[in-house]
Amino acid sequence: MTIEELCERQQKELERQASLRRRIACCTAAGCMSCGADSVRRAVKAEIEARGLANEVEVCGTGCMGLCSRGVLVRTSDDGSLWGQVTAADAAALVSEQPAASAELAARRIDTNAAFFTRQLRIVLANSGVADPERLDDYIATGGYQALAKALSEMTPEEVIAEVRRSGLRGRGGAGYPTALKWELVAKQKSTPKYVICNADEGDPGAFMDRSVLEGDPHRVLEGMAIAGYAVGAQQGFIYVRGEYTLAIQRLQTAIRQAEREQLLGNRIFGDNFQFRIDLRIGAGAFVCGEETALIASIEGKRGQPRQRPPYPPESGLWGQPTLINNVETFANIAPIIRNGGDWFARIGTPTSTGTKVFALAGKIANTGLIEVPMGISLREIVFDIGGGVPGGRFKAAQTGGPSGGCIPAEYLDTPVDYESLAAIGSIMGSGGLIIMDDQSSMVDVARFFMEFCMEESCGKCIPCRAGTVQMHDILSRLLRGEATRLDLEMLERLATLLKETSLCGLGITAPNPVISTLKYFRHEYEALLAGAAQEKCHERQDADH
């Protein structure tokens, strides 16, 4: 495809969509799929055919619409209405002239002027819930692959990196390393071949942002990777995706096939001398493979064990070659940055944390689902305005960053969500899992839950992590059984420091974080569980009675 043909196809698809009376977009992300989205889509399709409306009304699947707790979600394009808990029985109403005329369906209309929608800013998720992830033309209609065309035809690789630097984009995998710096490091290397890897081994429990992006807008990730390949001088990309994400894998395979057929990937992209191929690598269930050196080992067909760094992957990565590794969400930001310019992106968010962040809201919160917010928004706005608050309970803590993160208590609800502020209060941005706990959740139990996770996922290569997580888990379990003493608590703190300072990779280094942060903010819960604590209280009460 040439650039002119790309623009022509965009025009044609936009005209085609405009000629329709209504496009019925049915959320077909994993959440809605398990609520029966497929049968809804089939029923609507059958209804359209039965009424002979194929020229006026169209049904399509889309990526995540966000409000997963109200699935199956359906959007009707003519007035932009969003309908919740849709079933196959609603097909006739959805296709009819006035969907809202059906009282039954009207009762399930979702107010799109609610804070859940208006407080969000969608860049990464711009097409999720709008475009059909299985149709290339849908992506092209939204301006897809024009960033790649622009980079190849108007910019040098250095200019692409400069644009990314201007945007201030930082790695969305959690650590927040400046993306442009990483790209520069790889671009500087003389050795070839070079590789681009997209880390889609999203393993934090309670995090499903990357899955939603891959399911909802796979072409966006491919385009971002191709631009990265051009910028750093790589011709081969890999997407390392979790084996559990079957739907994301299917959609990626479809997208890669479509892009290759239209020469948006492969040889001579846009007639330019640039070639770039993307292959999928399916993970086999190991959390540690989210660590970059372990991920590389896994792509090489080995046990996913991390190795000592340096050398870092930009110098010596996959098969010892220079390798760029970025997270799904990072790549998803690239195309809009190239299309709209780095300055546009830098104006969003805070000066040090630019752009938006996708969060997966879960736990004890009214609106569970997927949200994208500008950096710098406060946790309170996320939890109470967008999330709709804690149903039937009191907010106790927000857990960010999964097993590597920390718990944020109510007094820090006004903390702005950016890399530095979250680190300052002992948590991390993490990849975007945000789990809300109410006053019924025991923080010691939560800490034990994460420690158990790290214990099971430790790869066993270095001793502090392999043995330390077992010991810490043991102490936490004894605490919960009321068998631990004050000495155990001291040991727990000593072990936490030890793991942090001596483990080989990020898994072990961050494993104590949930313990450290809950000890910091909820120490009284630990104290109350100490053996003898109950007796002490009993004595106090007796003293008070006398």
Added chain:
Amino acid sequence: MPDSTTAAPPSVRDNREKMLERAMSRHQYSGDALIEVLHAAQELYGYLSPPLLRMIARKLKLPPSRVLGVATFYHFFSLKPKGEHFFQVCTGTACYVAGAPALIEVLERRCCKSGATSPDGKVTVQAVRCIGSCGLAPAVIYDGRILARVTPDQLNQELDRIGVP
């Protein structure tokens, strides 16, 4: 192949061997593709038996220790056959907070420990890492289908239905 694994009829067995062979040749019998080959083998045979692992090691020219090391490192690979029914209970944070431990308790009490198959070969129970369907917590994947907001009662009913004592 004489050391083929299960009691499937010969025609099916031949076909599976051919398909595994094709998967290996697609990767030019490269040792780097071990994980892809193991994925393909497990999909075809349901689990990875020792003879199957030995055969893969020979074909990919890898030491059997390396193949066993990789197969046991990743949770996804199973070295034992699965039961007739497969319950995977999500133990991600959201599901955990929403009551996954009670679901595991039901399955462990009536069937077998998590990670094992019941002695009668009827049910395999597994506690799995976050499946990313946190809006549906607590979630259970039952024979490949996601069940949303599962209660212990619902599980008990399903176990009654499939005849678990």
